Amino acid sequence: MAATQPARGTRDFLPDDVRRREHVAGIVRAVYERYGFEPLETPAFENIETLLGKYGEEGNQLIFKILKRGEHEKSGEADLALRYDLTVPLARVVAEHQGKLPALFKRYQIQPVWRADRPARGRFREFYQCDIDAIGSTSPVVEAEILGAVAEILERLGFRDFVIRLNHRQVLTALLDTAGVLPAQHGDALVALDKMDKIGREGVAKEFAARGIAEAAGAKALSYFTSADPGTLLPGHQAIDNLSAIVQLAGMTPAAGRIRLDPSLARGLSYYTGAIMEVAVEGIGSLGGGGRYDNLIGMFLGRDIPACGFSLGLERIIVVMTEREMFPAAVTHGAVDVVVTFLDEGSRGDALKLATELRGAALRADVFPEVARKFEKPLKYASARGARLMAILGENERAKGEVSVRDLTTREQTAVRRAGAAPAIAALARRRTEN
Amino acid sequence: MAATQPARGTRDFLPDDVRRREHVAGIVRAVYERYGFEPLETPAFENIETLLGKYGEEGNQLIFKILKRGEHEKSGEADLALRYDLTVPLARVVAEHQGKLPALFKRYQIQPVWRADRPARGRFREFYQCDIDAIGSTSPVVEAEILGAVAEILERLGFRDFVIRLNHRQVLTALLDTAGVLPAQHGDALVALDKMDKIGREGVAKEFAARGIAEAAGAKALSYFTSADPGTLLPGHQAIDNLSAIVQLAGMTPAAGRIRLDPSLARGLSYYTGAIMEVAVEGIGSLGGGGRYDNLIGMFLGRDIPACGFSLGLERIIVVMTEREMFPAAVTHGAVDVVVTFLDEGSRGDALKLATELRGAALRADVFPEVARKFEKPLKYASARGARLMAILGENERAKGEVSVRDLTTREQTAVRRAGAAPAIAALARRRTEN
Numbered sequence: 001m002a003a004t005q006p007a008r009g010t011r012d013f014l015p016d017d018v019r020r021r022e023h024v025a026g027i028v029r030a031v032y033e034r035y036g037f038e039p040l041e042t043p044a045f046e047n048i049e050t051l052l053g054k055y056g057e058e059g060n061q062l063i064f065k066i067l068k069r070g071e072h073e074k075s076g077e078a079d080l081a082l083r084y085d086l087t088v089p090l091a092r093v094v095a096e097h098q099g100k101l102p103a104l105f106k107r108y109q110i111q112p113v114w115r116a117d118r119p120a121r122g123r124f125r126e127f128y129q130c131d132i133d134a135i136g137s138t139s140p141v142v143e144a145e146i147l148g149a150v151a152e153i154l155e156r157l158g159f160r161d162f163v164i165r166l167n168h169r170q171v172l173t174a175l176l177d178t179a180g181v182l183p184a185q186h187g188d189a190l191v192a193l194d195k196m197d198k199i200g201r202e203g204v205a206k207e208f209a210a211r212g213i214a215e216a217a218g219a220k221a222l223s224y225f226t227s228a229d230p231g232t233l234l235p236g237h238q239a240i241d242n243l244s245a246i247v248q249l250a251g252m253t254p255a256a257g258r259i260r261l262d263p264s265l266a267r268g269l270s271y272y273t274g275a276i277m278e279v280a281v282e283g284i285g286s287l288g289g290g291g292r293y294d295n296l297i298g299m300f301l302g303r304d305i306p307a308c309g310f311s312l313g314l315e316r317i318i319v320v321m322t323e324r325e326m327f328p329a330a331v332t333h334g335a336v337d338v339v340v341t342f343l344d345e346g347s348r349g350d351a352l353k354l355a356t357e358l359r360g361a362a363l364r365a366d367v368f369p370e371v372a373r374k375f376e377k378p379l380k381y382a383s384a385r386g387a388r389l390m391a392i393l394g395e396n397e398r399a400k401g402e403v404s405v406r407d408l409t410t411r412e413q414t415a416v417r418r419a420g421a422a423p424a425i426a427a428l429a430r431r432r433t434e435n
Numbered sequence: 436m437a438a439t440q441p442a443r444g445t446r447d448f449l450p451d452d453v454r455r456r457e458h459v460a461g462i463v464r465a466v467y468e469r470y471g472f473e474p475l476e477t478p479a480f481e482n483i484e485t486l487l488g489k490y491g492e493e494g495n496q497l498i499f500k501i502l503k504r505g506e507h508e509k510s511g512e513a514d515l516a517l518r519y520d521l522t523v524p525l526a527r528v529v530a531e532h533q534g535k536l537p538a539l540f541k542r543y544q545i546q547p548v549w550r551a552d553r554p555a556r557g558r559f560r561e562f563y564q565c566d567i568d569a570i571g572s573t574s575p576v577v578e579a580e581i582l583g584a585v586a587e588i589l590e591r592l593g594f595r596d597f598v599i600r601l602n603h604r605q606v607l608t609a610l611l612d613t614a615g616v617l618p619a620q621h622g623d624a625l626v627a628l629d630k631m632d633k634i635g636r637e638g639v640a641k642e643f644a645a646r647g648i649a650e651a652a653g654a655k656a657l658s659y660f661t662s663a664d665p666g667t668l669l670p671g672h673q674a675i676d677n678l679s680a681i682v683q684l685a686g687m688t689p690a691a692g693r694i695r696l697d698p699s700l701a702r703g704l705s706y707y708t709g710a711i712m713e714v715a716v717e718g719i720g721s722l723g724g725g726g727r728y729d730n731l732i733g734m735f736l737g738r739d740i741p742a743c744g745f746s747l748g749l750e751r752i753i754v755v756m757t758e759r760e761m762f763p764a765a766v767t768h769g770a771v772d773v774v775v776t777f778l779d780e781g782s783r784g785d786a787l788k789l790a791t792e793l794r795g796a797a798l799r800a801d802v803f804p805e806v807a808r809k810f811e812k813p814l815k816y817a818s819a820r821g822a823r824l825m826a827i828l829g830e831n832e833r834a835k836g837e838v839s840v841r842d843l844t845t846r847e848q849t850a851v852r853r854a855g856a857a858p859a860i861a862a863l864a865r866r867r868t869e870n
Binding site (some may be wrong): 002003004005006008009011012013014015017018019022032033035036038039040041042043044045046047049050061062063064065066067069070073074075076077078080082092093095096097100101102104106107112114116125134139141142144145148152248249251252253254296299301302335337339348349350351352353355356359362363364365366368369370375380381384385397 | 535549790
């Protein structure tokens with residue numbers, strides 16, 4: 001007998017899991033569509049050269065590689081690799097299909113990615129990413145629209161207590177320069193700064209020292225990063241003007257009042273060139289982040305195209321919403337409205353007929369497929385399906401021209417005329433929903 | 436500069452492609468939900484032992500295998516493999532989660548699978564499958580419900596000219612026995628019979644001969660298979676009773692009048708044990724098929740559980756619907772309702788504000804992010820997005836307290852008051868949609 005576990009670090013998504021994800025993804029899609037973003041999907045695997053070298057040395061190690069087929073299988077050579085994120089495939093698509101895409105290409109993409117990370121609590125080898133990107137404009141309108149859409153999504157999902165942290169890659173560079181941190185140490189400094197949430201100010205100071213940053217420069221940089229207003233530190237700097245424009249424009253969208261300029265926000269990815277942003281919820285941390293990256297697409301296209309994107313942490317959002325019980329009950333309860341049960345062979349055909357009528361009345365109807373000689377089995381089944389009502393057809397009902405209807409919560413049983421049973425049962429189901 | 440093609444045999448799904456697929460999948464999901472089926476999703480890869488040996492020798496060759504990670508990578512050993520169909524993962528899930536699933540588990544699953552087939556026109560290495568299966572009952576109600584759901588889906592998609600071919604594995608066996616085909620030759624005979632559509636009656640007769648089936652037996656079998664009514668050939672056979680029950684019960688569902696008993700229907704897969712079925716459209720051929728397989732789940736569970744399933748040919752349906760222009764225009768046209776354009780920097784903030792108001796009025800609104808010094812660029816963009824209207828804000832409009840609205844089809848330009856602009860523009864957009 002074969003083993004039955006899913007592969008290490010992956011999950012089976014049972015019906016309630018799929019429904020929770022679809023609830024969130026449905027809101028995400030609806031909002032992004034309303035902001036003019038269009039859906040894109042790319043293949044699960046890419047030619048291996050498309051991915052190798054795009055995610056740094058560590059990333060290369062974590063890419064799942066696919067064996068060449070046929071006679072090459074024995075060679076152990078890999079020619080394909082599983083999608084590692086949604087950004088590199090997007091860059092490839094923009095280069096490949098540029099003639100078919102609008103000058104400003106706004107796309108959203110919700111698909112799984114695969115990383116050979118060591119599995120841990122909340123860290124999987126297969127997980128969904130949920131990205132939007134706008135390709136083709138340097139205007140701060142792009143950042144403002146992205147922040148507006150993200151804020152609207154979180155509000156519609158039921159989050160009330162989120163803020164958007166905003167910073168700029170050039171602000172970080174300018175502050176490090178002003179503090180006297182050597183240019184060659186900027187990368188190290190940002191990696192350390194990115195951990196501020198986790199290790200605190202003292203922890204960052206220690207990391208600065210460990211990475212050979214002079215104590216005075218490090219201390220100065222830290223005081224800059226934790227100051228409230230980067231504008232007074234860098235008067236007239238174009239990055240500050242850019243941030244001001246973004247804040248002003250985002251004020252016209254659902255992101256209004258949510259944005260906090262935060263000079264300590266670093267974001268790990270090295271490809272950002274402009275504004276960087278992160279959505280955080282009190283007591284939970286980041287639910288997503290993004291920024292402007294004007295040079296990445298050039299890797300495939302041969303010339304740079306401005307771009308700005310945001311990735312919502314779909315998996316994290318689902319975990320938090322589950323913990324906080326933010327899903328509407330209808331998402332995970334009551335997959336079926338009515339289970340139709342027949343008590344004798346002679347009622348079997350009419351049971352299917354009734355189910356067809358109930359479906360025509362927009363109910364989700366299920367037929368218990370066996371003759372219910374003992375009543376327990378269909379009752380247990382109906383309860384496992386979360387059904388509200390059971391419609392019962394047997395010899396008695398046939399003789400009287402009726403259908404018995406049992407409310408599975410109150411256990412009350414009533415009868416409705418067989419002719420016109422579907423609308424009558426639909427009315428009962430709706431009454432149950434409203435209570 | 437990196438290559439930009441997707442991997443061989445795979446496709447990028449641009450926005451219109453995703454929308455077409457989502458239109459079909461949305462109807463499929465809605466109907467299956469109404470029939471009491473629940474969504475399931477399984478990981479893209481499985482432990483390699485889960486898949487190897489389940490699809491025959493040819494299948495083993497076509498499975499994409501994933502290299503072990505880390506130090507093992509050099510060994511060329513594979514420990515994971517990409518999903519090859521949705522049935523084996525379902526059998527694994529039923530065994531793994533049996534305690535959590537209802538006694539009758541009805542699931543649908545729409546996910547991609549991967550096969551290292553030689554790519555050809557209409558044959559891809561990554562393609563979507565769309566399966567329903569009901570696990571846990573031998574009742575013909577199950578077959579009838581599945582056929583009812585499939586018929587309703589095809590009708591809702593706009594197919595009028597489809598029939599459901601129905602046969603039974605045991606009918607095939609009994610007819611071959613009666614004709615005098617040796618039991619050891621049954622497998623070969625069914626493989627040949629399965630090609631009837633492609634190679635015709637004479638072609639099948641030739642294949643019979645080539646596979647060593649005695650001429651008289653082969654001719655007799657062929658005359659049975661092409662006879663109209665298997666019931667007169669096998670009076671009182673339990674498979675005939677089963678088919679009669681399915682036809683009678685399916686007559687109570689949207690499959691009514693669609694079913695043709697067809698003793699020549701063989702279906703390739705060897706794991707079927709009972710009824711087998713196929714949906715065919717005149718001039719196009721099969722759009723999907725399925726049947727009862729009561730022994731497959733035992734591979735993972737250690738004891739048999741009755742099961743019946745149907746797989747809709749999602750990719751084929753999309754191709755046919757595209758060729759026949761069966762998609763509603765709204766699916767692929769007009770991804771955006773309004774593009775908001777600003778003519779000077781001073782109108783930029785108000786452009787975002789107007790877009791926010793338009794989205795609040797349920798319109799899909801986009802902001803052209805640059806100052807439109809030349810009008811051509813935003814016009815070209817709006818047309819590439821399929822927008823119906825353009826809302827224009829500039830110095831003139833600001834002075835008058837107005838928004839200019841341009842109908843991009845008629846090129847008429849009107850003005851609406853800035854206060855209350857959103858509902859006025861929404862009304863114009865709706866008028867455009869109705870025309």
